[in-house]
Amino acid sequence: GAVVSQHPSWVICKSGTSVKIECRSLDFQATTMFWYRQFPKQSLMLMATSNEGSKATYEQGVEKDKFLINHASLTLSTLTVTSAHPEDSSFYICSARDGGDSPLHFGNGTRLTVT
Amino acid sequence: GENVEQHPSTLSVQEGDSAVIKCTYSDSASNYFPWYKQELGKRPQLIIDIRSNVGEKKDQRIAVTLNKTAKHFSLHITETQPEDSAVYFCAARTFGNEKLTFGTGTRLTIIP
Numbered sequence: 279g280a281v282v283s284q285h286p287s288w289v290i291c292k293s294g295t296s297v298k299i300e301c302r303s304l305d306f307q308a309t310t311m312f313w314y315r316q317f318p319k320q321s322l323m324l325m326a327t328s329n330e331g332s333k334a335t336y337e338q339g340v341e342k343d344k345f346l347i348n349h350a351s352l353t354l355s356t357l358t359v360t361s362a363h364p365e366d367s368s369f370y371i372c373s374a375r376d377g378g379d380s381p382l383h384f385g386n387g388t389r390l391t392v393t
Numbered sequence: 394g395e396n397v398e399q400h401p402s403t404l405s406v407q408e409g410d411s412a413v414i415k416c417t418y419s420d421s422a423s424n425y426f427p428w429y430k431q432e433l434g435k436r437p438q439l440i441i442d443i444r445s446n447v448g449e450k451k452d453q454r455i456a457v458t459l460n461k462t463a464k465h466f467s468l469h470i471t472e473t474q475p476e477d478s479a480v481y482f483c484a485a486r487t488f489g490n491e492k493l494t495f496g497t498g499t500r501l502t503i504i505p
Binding site: 310320321 | 495
């Protein structure tokens with residue numbers, strides 16, 4: 279089955295620094311990947327849709343200059359949280375589909391803690 | 394855009410009994426409805442999905458029903474076991490739209 283790998287699984291950083299999270303589709307090519315954020319005991323909120331070779335599409339209220347997304351290849355999308363603040367602490371999960379109408383598969387998630 | 398509501402937010406069930414979680418959606422054009430199970434600190438895992446051209450789908454102890462007219466769908470877990478304890482999310486997607494909209498989640502606890 280389709281496997282999505284995400285790295286790192288957890289990261290602790292200081293306020294003001296930037297953190298990069300990688301999302302890879304291991305056994306399929308993904309022209310589109312999705313980045314979600316999940317606060318404790320809450321649902322998954324879509325942040326942006328990552329499109330290979332073009333700009334990401336951000337959801338309303340998500341700052342594109344703060345959450346930089348790069349989808350440079352068919353198997354890799356990266357999310358960079360720039361100038362991180364404690365309120366950015368959250369669980370970030372990427373996802374992708376193997377084919378237009380197939381189910382969405384999630385990466386393991388990255389728990390970001392900003393001190 | 395699509396709006397998905399999910400109830401209940403928490404559910405406790407005696408081991409062996411059945412559990413039912415319900416979701417409603419707003420966009421009549423939605424045609425794909427997956428259910429995900431998420432254990433603490435882990436990724437959501439797809440457990441079952443249904444498309445709008447069928448009314449029910451079953452996979453062992455898990456079943457999903459869909460009422461397109463009323464715009465609601467439900468997850469049914471029979472003969473519940475302790476390992477069924479987790480948070481369950483429903484979701485909906487519209488044909489031609491890549492985005493998946495999630496419900497607010499149901500924390501299911503199976504009481505041994």
